[in-house]
Amino acid sequence: MPTVLEALKNRSSKRAYTDKKIPKDILEKILTAAGMTPSGANMQPWVTYAVTNEATLAKVGNAIIEKMNAGFTNDQDVQYYPVKWTNPYKKRRIVTGAGLYKLMEVDRKDDETRLQMWKDNFRWFGASTVIFVFTAKANIEGAAGAYIDCGAYMQSIMLAAQEFGIDSCPQGSTTEFGRVVAKELEVPENLALLYSVVLGYADENAKINTYQPEKVKLEESVTFID
16 A cells, blocks of 8 residues: 555556556545545535446547547636646646657557547546536636646545556546537536546557656755745
8 A cells, every 4th residue: 555655756657557447446446535635714625526337438538539530629617727828838748748659659640549549548548437526617617726636636635546456547637528528427507628548558568658758856846044
């Protein structure tokens, strides 16, 4: 059983999974633990759909891919990524993507393979469980607190999963097609998708799962005032 520090250090986003299913009682324990995440005024703004039904996951994923094939780049309620990328964040994004494609021996001009790799997000990387996290649209109208609280909730899910040997991958990619997800899951119209998290048992033989993007050094992101 990893300590919290070990879970933080050793967890990485996995992009290939076995078809082994997470036992329902374990999934409930993970989400119960995540539900203890602190939030402003204890508002607990997350509204969670834990989907393990294979047909439902396929329906959601196929609907997103069909939207992409029709030429849409998004169909969203929430703008996940910056509208204007600036450094050092732009550079980190480029380096991370380039490193992944280099590992997988995908040429930077091979747009078709890159597109297929992007679509793998919506095939859930072969995992059998996806957690979709929504919040009430009213919570994020002119306010950012719910984003912060739900982000902490996402981290709690991934760390709790580590205790049970379960891997994860947070997905901002689904946020870009949040309205499609909401429609296919038939969620109430007052909810907006914030993100999804893939949970499952990583394929230990998959090359892509060896990718570890570099993190910045402490002094690059932290200012100590003693």
